[in-house]
Amino acid sequence: MKIIEARVIVTCPGRNLITLKIVTDSGLYGIGDATLNGRELAVVAYLEEHVLPALIGRDAQRIEDIWQYLYRGAYWRRGPVTMTAIAAVDVALWDIKAKAAQMPLYQLLGGKSRERVMVYGHATGKDIEGCLDEVARHVELGYKAVRVQCGIPGIATTYGVAKRSGERYEPADSDLPAEHVWDTAKYLNHVPKLFAAVRERFGDDLHILHDVHHRLTPIEAGRLGKSVEPFNLFWLEDCTPAENQEAFRLIRQHTTTPLAVGEVFNSIHDCRELIQEQLIDYIRATLVHAGGITHVRRIADFAALYQVRTGFHGATDLSPVCMGAALHFDTWVPNFGIQEHMPHDERIDEVFPHAYRFEDGHFTPGETPGHGVDIDENLAAKYPYKRASLPVNRLEDGTLWHW
């Protein structure tokens, strides 16, 4: 089954999304998500200049060999741009293989390990009350797990909170990076009150998650984890910048709050010590930023040896193609923990018709052969690319901080 065409489709139905389409001489085609938030055109250039010309004429069924060719063969290994480009090819090829087998992708991976996939939604508010209202809305919709973020008194902007109430939170919201302000002391004093309020109003059964977005030092993260133990969080995410894997040893010495990390990782080498030393509980790799199904499967299998479970990244900057592929993966992977879910804008759902369905706080991937997500190219062409940047973060004295 020869690859006869491979091309990139850029569309912006509310936000930039990049899709790779691979067409074979059998008439079957597959699609992969190549979106890297705020760096979209870098991946487009990498694919168009260095990857796609080399795919033409190759056998689409040789997924592993093509993966190795693009990873080892490039000499310049890893990095988000490279690994997103490789992932786009990989997911498109798995889509083709599953279509050729006339199977939903989860069957090809090994079949169902569960009937449905638990997801967590996002409740954000300008203050605790606003966030509680959003949690209530999610509970009414059936969510069993909710990530909670709220504004911090005395800080003008806070991670995860929508610009205006009622609007969706979207991190890449301006042409050039917006400047946010951060104050760790104010955050550490306030955020435990949010978890206490959620437990008080919604009881013990709701799973509560929280994302610190890399902003604390290791000892501050240890203090936070310890102080929120009574509220029994499902996880505390990205509590410190994770390129320093050793930092998690220190955090672990101080708290039993479960730790999740990994949305910025793109290789198994980014999390080798974290997993092997059992310094984390959930690995949050992004299927389409970490080399696709072929590589993320290796990360998940390695994690399973150490009782680390998956909790894949699923923010709105990942297209429905990523969501579809991730849901098939989640349906199969034995050491599944949870899947992130942020609903897409209606325009995005129209551009990407999909088989996955939400019910009662869980998703099912559908039974369509492949990953079950397609693209309406005519509709996609109506939404031209628009540059959008992630913000930067500064301390109140102007020091550039982690975002």
Ligand SMILES: O=C(O)C(=O)C[C@H](O)[C@H](O)CO
């Ligand atoms: O979904 C999350 O947990 C995030 O932290 C979202 C990220 O800020 C976003 O995906 C960056 O592109």
Ligand SMILES: [Mg+2]
């Ligand atoms: Mg996060």
